[in-house]
Each structure stands twice: as structure tokens, then as C-alpha cells.
Amino acid sequence: MELTATGMEVRIGRKDIVHGVSVRVKDKQFVGLIGPNGCGKSTLLKSIYKSLVPKSGSVMLDDLNILKSSEKKVSQKMGVVGQFNEMHFDLTVEQMVMLGRTPHKKMLEADRPKDHEIVEEALRITNLTDYKERSYLSLSGGEKQRVVLARTIAQQPEFMILDEPTNHLDIRYQIEILSCVKNLGIGVLAALHDLEMAAHYCDYLYAVKNGVVYAHGTPEEVLTPENIEAIYEVRCATYRNPITGSLGFAYSL
Amino acid sequence: MQKTRTHKARATGFYSAFILAMVGLILISAVYSVSIGQVQIPFRQAMNILLHALSGGHLGSIEQIDNGSYLNIIMQVRMPRVIFALLIGLGLSLCGTVMQAVVQNPLADPYILGISSGASLGATFAILIGFGSGTIFSQFGVASAAFVGAMITSLGVLFLSSIGGKATSVKLVLSGVVVGAMCGSFSSLIIYFANDAEGIKTVTFWSMGSLGSSSWQKVPIMAIVVLLGCLIFLFQHRILNAMLLGDESAITLGINLSVYRKLYMVATALVTGTMVAYAGMIGFVGLIIPHITRGMFGADHKKLMPATLLLGALFLIWADILSRTLVHNVELPIGIITSVIGSPLFIYMIVKKGYNFGG
Numbered sequence: 001m002e003l004t005a006t007g008m009e010v011r012i013g014r015k016d017i018v019h020g021v022s023v024r025v026k027d028k029q030f031v032g033l034i035g036p037n038g039c040g041k042s043t044l045l046k047s048i049y050k051s052l053v054p055k056s057g058s059v060m061l062d063d064l065n066i067l068k069s070s071e072k073k074v075s076q077k078m079g080v081v082g083q084f085n086e087m088h089f090d091l092t093v094e095q096m097v098m099l100g101r102t103p104h105k106k107m108l109e110a111d112r113p114k115d116h117e118i119v120e121e122a123l124r125i126t127n128l129t130d131y132k133e134r135s136y137l138s139l140s141g142g143e144k145q146r147v148v149l150a151r152t153i154a155q156q157p158e159f160m161i162l163d164e165p166t167n168h169l170d171i172r173y174q175i176e177i178l179s180c181v182k183n184l185g186i187g188v189l190a191a192l193h194d195l196e197m198a199a200h201y202c203d204y205l206y207a208v209k210n211g212v213v214y215a216h217g218t219p220e221e222v223l224t225p226e227n228i229e230a231i232y233e234v235r236c237a238t239y240r241n242p243i244t245g246s247l248g249f250a251y252s253l
Numbered sequence: 254m255q256k257t258r259t260h261k262a263r264a265t266g267f268y269s270a271f272i273l274a275m276v277g278l279i280l281i282s283a284v285y286s287v288s289i290g291q292v293q294i295p296f297r298q299a300m301n302i303l304l305h306a307l308s309g310g311h312l313g314s315i316e317q318i319d320n321g322s323y324l325n326i327i328m329q330v331r332m333p334r335v336i337f338a339l340l341i342g343l344g345l346s347l348c349g350t351v352m353q354a355v356v357q358n359p360l361a362d363p364y365i366l367g368i369s370s371g372a373s374l375g376a377t378f379a380i381l382i383g384f385g386s387g388t389i390f391s392q393f394g395v396a397s398a399a400f401v402g403a404m405i406t407s408l409g410v411l412f413l414s415s416i417g418g419k420a421t422s423v424k425l426v427l428s429g430v431v432v433g434a435m436c437g438s439f440s441s442l443i444i445y446f447a448n449d450a451e452g453i454k455t456v457t458f459w460s461m462g463s464l465g466s467s468s469w470q471k472v473p474i475m476a477i478v479v480l481l482g483c484l485i486f487l488f489q490h491r492i493l494n495a496m497l498l499g500d501e502s503a504i505t506l507g508i509n510l511s512v513y514r515k516l517y518m519v520a521t522a523l524v525t526g527t528m529v530a531y532a533g534m535i536g537f538v539g540l541i542i543p544h545i546t547r548g549m550f551g552a553d554h555k556k557l558m559p560a561t562l563l564l565g566a567l568f569l570i571w572a573d574i575l576s577r578t579l580v581h582n583v584e585l586p587i588g589i590i591t592s593v594i595g596s597p598l599f600i601y602m603i604v605k606k607g608y609n610f611g612g
Contacts, residue, residue, distance in 0.1 A: 088497070092551060099495060152505075
């Protein structure tokens with residue numbers, strides 16, 4: 001599954017947030033979207049998964065025209081893990097994950113044994129098997145995010161969009177979520193705020209600033225001190241972490 | 254693993270038992286309800302009359318009935334009333350559950366979109382001003398005026414909340430409050446200038462809800478609207494569940510909430526409008542019944558909906574029984590009864606731990 005978004009322009013109210021951004025995620029690639037708060041990462045992602053209607057641009061997932069297809073059709077191929085997952089009513093973890101089967105269900109279709117198997121598997125992958133009967137609202141932020149990830153996995157998407165999925169999460173949860181997604185072996189487009197995580201997990205990066213792509217390439221190509229200083233307006237030095245061997249960053253104002 | 258499975262099996266068993274118990278209790282309560290009133294009819298004879306009538310004469314015997322008028326009292330006066338109570342109980346709890354999901358707010362009830370104040374305005378207008386004589390509108394009764402009022406306000410709220418893009422739940426609630434306030438002030442204005450004490454009393458009485466006007470002629474419309482509504486929404490549990498997640502997540506599951514929200518609002522407005530037109534405002538049922546069943550079975554609409562509908566019907570049948578028996582020879586407005594029972598129940602739920610209204 002290859003995702004190509006071309007010439008995306010998004011306007012919210014009277015403000016242009018995204019100006020002509022194009023991104024491409026090749027088959028089974030993990031692509032990161034980095035940039036400071038308010039640069040348009042989330043807005044771009046929302047316009048790709050149909051939550052916002054872009055002013056112009058096109059999104060293709062292989063030969064499926066996302067912007068012109070029904071929500072149901074899109075949701076059968078594309079899963080989304082978002083930032084906010086609060087709600088006012090309570091469901092059990094299992095019911096919550098079962099909701100991931102919704103896109104594959106006809107109006108009057110019942111849950112079949114196959115659906116339960118898929119849900120069990122999603123719970124197993126996310127280490128939530130023991131949480132099945134727990135109430136969703138009683139969980140911690142990290143656990144809730146894992147439930148949402150399990151729901152998205154139960155959706156059996158061929159492509160996944162993550163919108164800062166590890167925001168506010170402790171380091172263990174960050175690693176759990178990103179490793180879990182990486183192991184699915186499907187195409188991923190993820191907005192990430194932690195550059196070390198981005199360097200570690202992404203095959204390719206797009207750096208966004210003020211609604212345009214400032215730089216793109218492999219993490220080594222994009223995450224240079226010069227680029228980071230320009231994008232985030234902080235002084236930055238990069239180094240090889242002596243233990244993990246991956247990119248490390250030191251910041252100062 | 255074994256433990257969770259047995260736990261789950263027990264929960265499913267409890268649910269089935271609850272549904273069966275509800276159906277049984279509704280039937281028994283209906284028979285009890287037709288047996289009481291100014292003329293007390295023994296329970297066994299009431300049951301025989303009902304069995305006889307429902308089975309077309311094959312079951313039950315009406316030969317040992319003490320008084321020939323019993324048959325008429327039950328079949329002509331009390332039966333339509335029990336059916337009305339049952340239908341309105343179903344309808345109110347249905348609309349309450351749907352509205353709470355539509356606006357993602359546990360405080361929602363069937364009247365939240367200004368339907369009650371719109372219906373009141375319609376009824377007040379019809380009672381105090383009327384439509385003049387000679388026009389085709391003079392054919393309209395209070396019920397029709399209330400229905401039209403309810404429809405106009407709910408469509409107004411729908412329109413107001415969809416100005417400038419998506420109808421979000423916050424916009425819906427606020428529009429409902431605004432339109433409600435506007436209709437309320439117009440009603441007050443009409444009442445203020447009306448020099449008609451009898452009319453004002455009628456308006457007040459209407460707004461407290463009553464099943465007194467139930468008759469066989471009104472049963473078909475009511476039954477069609479309410480039962481159709483129940484039938485439709487019993488199969489909407491996936492979308493209702495997705496609604497609880499909010500717009501953003503629902504879209505990623507393939508459900509465009511702003512479309513369904515409008516459809517569901519029109520459907521509930523039709524059901525609520527019909528009920529309000531025939532029985533006035535019966536508060537608290539649509540708010541509290543879904544919370545009670547949610548406390549028992551959780552928010553999954555697949556289980557929640559049938560349980561809520563049945564409990565709502567049972568609750569209203571009993572509210573009607575109480576409204577006729579609490580004060581000797583006086584029929585209290587049923588809206589007072591439901592609120593009097595409803596409020597302490599609600600307080601009990603707030604005080605009791607373990608159910609947090611989703612908050």
C-alpha cells in the first residue's frame with residue numbers, strides 16, 4: 001500500500017494552515033512527520049484521513065482516491081490513532097476494541113466468532129488480554145492509548161496514521177506503542193514530537209514548518225543541527241548515542 | 254482466563270434473566286393496571302377478560318365475571334391507557350438513550366433540543382389564542398398544535414446548529430437552550446396577556462403530562478411511530494456506540510457522525526413530538542432510565558437499548574398506576590409522579606458509588 005498526498009492546501013476558518021504539502025509513503029514504510037506545535041502536522045493528517053476537507057489536493061492509497069471515497073471504504077483500509085480519546089460514557093476494553101470491527105460490518109450484521117478472534121489477537125499484541133473486562137475510563141493515559149491502538153489493529157488496516165500517539169506518555173509506553181506499530185509491518189505515516197523516537201523508528205522523515213515541507217529525507221539527512229535550529233528555533237547538537245548507536249540530540253535556547 | 258470467562262457467562266445470564274423478568278413484570282403490571290380504578294375489578298377476572306379479548310375468545314373465560322360492565326371498562330377505557338403508558342415509556346427511554354449518545358452528554362433527555370418548549374408554545378397558542386374560527390387551522394386541536402410546535406423547534410435547532418459547517422454536540426445543546434428560552438418567553442407572553450383563568454389552568458395541566466386523553470383512535474399512530482422508532486434504533490447499536498467516541502474517532506471507523514446525528518435527531522423529534530402532542534410533558538423518564546440500565550449493563554448499546562426500553566415501559570405503567578391510586582378519586586398528572594419518583598432515584602445513583610455517569 002502506497003500513500004501519496006499531493007498539493008494539500010488546508011484552510012481552517014480564514015487561516016491557511018497547510019500550503020501545498022506533498023508526502024509519499026512507500027509500501028510498508030514508516031514515515032515520520034516532525035515540526036513544532038502549530039506547524040500544521042495534525043491539520044495535514046486530518047485532511048488525509050477525511051476529518052477535515054482540504055481546499056485542494058489529492059490523496060491516493062494505491063488506486064483508492066481517499067478524498068472521493070466514502071468514510072466506510074476508507075476506514076476498511078486505513079486506521080488512525082489520534083491524540084485525544086476522551087469520552088463521557090464508559091465501555092469495557094473489549095467492547096472498545098470490538099468497535100474496530102465497525103468498518104467491516106454491514107448495518108444488521110452480528111459479531112461473528114472471527115471478529116472475536118481478531119479482537120483477542122489485537123488485545124494480545126498490545127498486552128491487554130488481562131484488561132478485557134476493565135472499564136476504559138478507569139485506565140491510565142498510556143493504557144487508554146494502547147486500547148485505542150488495539151482498536152485500530154482490530155480494524156485490520158493496510159495503512160496506519162498516527163497523530164502524536166505518544167503525547168503525554170511515559171517512556172515505556174512510548175516505546176511499547178511505536179514498537180508495536182512498527183512490528184505490524186504496514187505503511188505508517190506518523191506525526192511525532194520526540195526527535196530521538198523519530199530517528200529511531202522512521203525510515204523517512206518530512207519536516208514541516210509554517211505549513212510547508214522544510215526538508216525531507218532519511219532521518220540522518222533531515223535531522224541535522226542546521227535543520228533542527230531552523231525548524232524548532234533552538235540551538236542543537238547531534239551525536240551518536242554510544243549505547244544504542246542511534247541519533248541523539250542536545251538542545252539549548 | 255477461566256475466571257473472566259465465568260464472570261462473563263454470569264453477566265450474560267443476568268442480562269437474559271433481567272430481560273425475561275422485565276417482560277413478565279410488564280404483562281403482570283398491565284393486567285393489574287386495568288383491574289384498578291374507580292371500579293375495582295378482581296385481578297383474576299381482569300386477566301380472564303384480557304386473555305379472552307387477546308386470543309379472540311379461545312383462551313380465558315368471561316362467564317364468571319361479576320359485572321357485565323367490567324368488559325367495557327377494561328376494553329374501552331383502561332386498555333388504551335395501559336397501551337399508551339407502555340408506548341410512551343418505550344418512546345421516552347428510547348429518545349433519552351439516543352439523545353444522550355447524539356450529544357455525547359449524560360445530561361441529555363428527549364426534550365433537550367427545545368422540543369418541550371416548542372410543544373408548550375404550540376399548545377399554549379392553541380388553548381389560549383386558538384386559530385380563529387372558519388380557517389382550516391381551527392380543525393387543529395391542542396395535540397396537533399403541540400406536534401407542529403415540537404417539529405418547528407427541533408428543525409430550528411437542527412438548522413441553527415448546522416450553520417457554519419458541522420453540527421457538533423456542543424452547538425446542538427446550546428442551540429436547544431437558546432431556542433427553548435425563546436419559545437418559553439413567547440409562551441409566557443401569551444399567558445401574561447391572556448385573560449383566561451380556565452385556559453391558563455389547562456395549559457398548566459397540559460404541561461404536567463397526562464395519559465387521560467388516551468383512546469383507541471390514538472393508539473395506532475402512537476404505536477406505529479414509537480414501535481417503528483424502537484425497531485430502527487435496536488439495530489443501530491454500532492453507530493450509537495461509535496457516537497460515544499466523538500466525531501474524530503467515529504470518522505476513522507467509517508462513520509460520519511454529522512450525518513447520523515441529523516438523521517437521529519429527526520427520528521427522535523418525530524417520536525417525542527408525537528408523544529408530547531398526546532400526553533404532554535412527562536419528565537425524568539428519558540433522563541434517568543438509561544442511566545439506571547447503563548449502571549447495570551454498561552454503555553454498549555447492543556445490551557443497553559433493549560433493557561432500557563423495557564424498564565422505561567414498566568416504569569411508566571407503574572407511574573400511571575400510582576397517578577390513579579395515590580390520592581383517592583383524584584388523578585394526579587403523571588409528570589409529577591415521574592419526577593417525584595425520578596429525583597430521589599437519581600440522587601441515590603449519585604450517592605451510590607460505582608456509577609459515575611460516565612464523567
